Amino acid sequence: MSWRCDLTGKKALVGHKVSHSNIKTKRRFLPNLQNVTLTSEALGRRFRVRVSTNALKTVDHRGGLDAFLLKAKDADLSPKMLDIKRQLAKKQDKASA
Known part of the structure; x- marks a missing residue:
């Protein structure tokens, strides 16, 4: 299981741990x-997803999963979430027609 958010695409970053003597080690x-x-x-x-707490806050702010997915960029979403977004778009097209 990778350390990647299904909704925003946030992933692990690499940097240095700096000691008191200024020795840098990767972390x-x-x-x-x-x-x-x-x-x-x-x-x-209902969908089980692995999301960052920041994304969870954004989903709540935008008014739910449906509103978040319709506004999200395709590049950030996981393949599972992209499929759900397509299903939502298809459902909306049928409702408006």
Whole structure:
């Protein structure tokens, strides 16, 4: 399981741990990922996703998973989330037609 957010694409960063004597050693900065279940109201389904806490806050701010996915860039989303986004778009096209 990779350290990558399904919604925002946040991943581990690399940097230095600097000691008091200024010796630099490599380290990784890991995102704060949580396993959560998000509900799509348009599809009427629940999805288990691994998201950063920052993304979870953004989903809440935008008004739910559906609103977040429709506004998100395709490059940031995981393949699973891209599939859900396509299903949402198809559902909206049918509803508007």
